[in-house]
Amino acid sequence: MSTNVANLLGGTAAVLTTASFFPQLLRIWRTRSAHAISTTTYTIFLIGVLLWIAYGLLIGGWPIVVANTITALEALAILGLKRRFSRGQRP
């Protein structure tokens, strides 16, 4: 029972924290603005997420691998948009 509740909480937590970066991506795309976005944040975050993937592969935790692969792609996309929309602007 407690394990079921824990799995439900953990699963929902994983879905929410993974899904949460889509609105950020959309906002940068729509406003064509990424001035407030920290490149340092998303670079450190991306390295952390890649280590989470390695950790998931090592312990055979596939939900960790899947969730963090999606998050890594979102972080990469946010860094790409930041680069694209920062050209010609002051940093």
Next chain:
Amino acid sequence: MSTNVANLLGGTAAVLTTASFFPQLLRIWRTRSAHAISTTTYTIFLIGVLLWIAYGLLIGGWPIVVANTITALEALAILGLKRRFSRGQRP
């Protein structure tokens, strides 16, 4: 050996993904700009992180609880700065 490597990877991953939001906080504070920051992202992210804390408490995973408590405070601070620096600006 493999468990040690996994713990090292997981621990480093936790430190990096937790630390990564500090530069974002600093950037908003210093530039007084949060236009590109998505409120939806940080709200969903905060709910997800709170669920991670509940999950960590249930399974007795204290590193999960500690890392996510710090992340929750960072997300709250980013939402607070977003609110503060968005006043009087168009959304």
